[in-house]
Amino acid sequence: MRARDARFEEAWASHGGMVARIAATYEADREKARDLTQDIALALWRALPGFRGEGALKAFIARIAHNRAISHVVKAKGEPRTAEIDDEMPSTAPLAEAVIMDNDKRAHLVAAVRALPIGYAQVVSLALEGFSAGEIAATLGLTPGNVAVRMTRAKIMLQHALRSE
Amino acid sequence: MSDWEDLGTVWRSNEPPELGDLRRRLGRQGFWIRAWFAHEVALATATFALGAFFMLKYQLAMVGAALIAFGAFALAMSWRAWRGSFSIDTGTPGETIASALVRNAALQRYIVANYYVAIAATAMIGLFVATDALAESGDPARLHKALWAVTLSFGAMIVWIAGCGLYANRLHRERDRLVEIGRAIGVGEGRVY
Numbered sequence: 001m002r003a004r005d006a007r008f009e010e011a012w013a014s015h016g017g018m019v020a021r022i023a024a025t026y027e028a029d030r031e032k033a034r035d036l037t038q039d040i041a042l043a044l045w046r047a048l049p050g051f052r053g054e055g056a057l058k059a060f061i062a063r064i065a066h067n068r069a070i071s072h073v074v075k076a077k078g079e080p081r082t083a084e085i086d087d088e089m090p091s092t093a094p095l096a097e098a099v100i101m102d103n104d105k106r107a108h109l110v111a112a113v114r115a116l117p118i119g120y121a122q123v124v125s126l127a128l129e130g131f132s133a134g135e136i137a138a139t140l141g142l143t144p145g146n147v148a149v150r151m152t153r154a155k156i157m158l159q160h161a162l163r164s165e
Numbered sequence: 166m167s168d169w170e171d172l173g174t175v176w177r178s179n180e181p182p183e184l185g186d187l188r189r190r191l192g193r194q195g196f197w198i199r200a201w202f203a204h205e206v207a208l209a210t211a212t213f214a215l216g217a218f219f220m221l222k223y224q225l226a227m228v229g230a231a232l233i234a235f236g237a238f239a240l241a242m243s244w245r246a247w248r249g250s251f252s253i254d255t256g257t258p259g260e261t262i263a264s265a266l267v268r269n270a271a272l273q274r275y276i277v278a279n280y281y282v283a284i285a286a287t288a289m290i291g292l293f294v295a296t297d298a299l300a301e302s303g304d305p306a307r308l309h310k311a312l313w314a315v316t317l318s319f320g321a322m323i324v325w326i327a328g329c330g331l332y333a334n335r336l337h338r339e340r341d342r343l344v345e346i347g348r349a350i351g352v353g354e355g356r357v358y
Contacts, residue, residue, distance in 0.1 A: 016181025034182070041184055042191055047255055060255065067254040067261040070346060074265075077342045106175050113176075119351045122258070127169075128176040141257025142351065150351075155169070
């Protein structure tokens with residue numbers, strides 16, 4: 001159990017920031033994003049013993065984070081809420097990351113990424129993490145060509161969104 | 166795009182977030198899953214026991230068999246849900262959605278099977294009451310026991326069917342949401358390019 005804890009703490013120290021960013025990409029509400037981050041952390045703690053090193057740990061964690069986030073969105077869509085979750089709608093909710101990081105520039109970027117259609121936001125969030133097109137394709141189960149198409153479109157949308165601010 | 170690298174630097178400029186007490190969270194989550202499972206198993210076992218009691222004590226074979234069938238069904242469903250409760254999806258998002266849809270479809274099949282079992286059991290019990298009332302109408306004690314057993318069984322079945330109806334509705338909505346999300350991320354029935 002201790003080895004598992006140590007392994008988890010090491011993984012979290014290296015990639016916990018990425019997990020929080022992925023959670024913020026899917027969830028605009030600050031508290032819910034924190035909750036989702038904890039859910040992902042818990043899933044990671046459970047899944048880590050199954051990681052046999054076939055590929056990078058970072059990609060493994062990104063997969064778990066995206067899967068948990070998708071389950072979260074599926075659940076969130078079934079719950080009553082004050083605003084519709086629209087994949088194309090820019091969020092006006094207070095940004096989780098803005099409070100956590102007190103960083104306006106970063107907060108604008110997170111908001112712009114979150115405003116992208118979910119399929120594009122997934123690709124962009126991983127690209128911003130430094131994953132290559134091949135790694136993104138493998139993580140999301142897409143073809144490299146599909147990743148390239150999404151990236152091109154997402155970059156244009158992102159540029160428009162950031163310029164208009 | 167050199168801007169892109171700048172964006173990446175800005176994007177990655179947060180620290181790992183502080184985590185709360187994960188062990189407590191894990192314990193709480195595990196507790197609720199186990200409590201729910203224990204509740205389901207207790208209900209199923211009680212249904213089983215009631216069925217066996219009616220069968221052996223009052224010789225109400227049809228009512229007993231119907232209740233035992235329900236108990237078996239509840240146990241099978243609990244076990245299926247239990248098996249999925251602690252699993253972590255480590256595949257792609259598309260695989261996660263696909264496996265959730267498969268699980269959803271399997272549970273819906275159980276629900277449909279339950280409706281058929283319920284209809285058949287209700288018909289059996291009705292038939293039993295009719296034949297018993299006609300054949301043993303001279304024995305008020307026997308008729309009283311049969312009516313008592315039938316009332317209990319019918320009540321339990323109505324509650325059970327209503328619960329299944331709600332559950333089926335929830336499953337159906339969840340399926341719609343899964344398909345919708347799958348479409349949005351470009352997997353399953355629709356693709357985004």
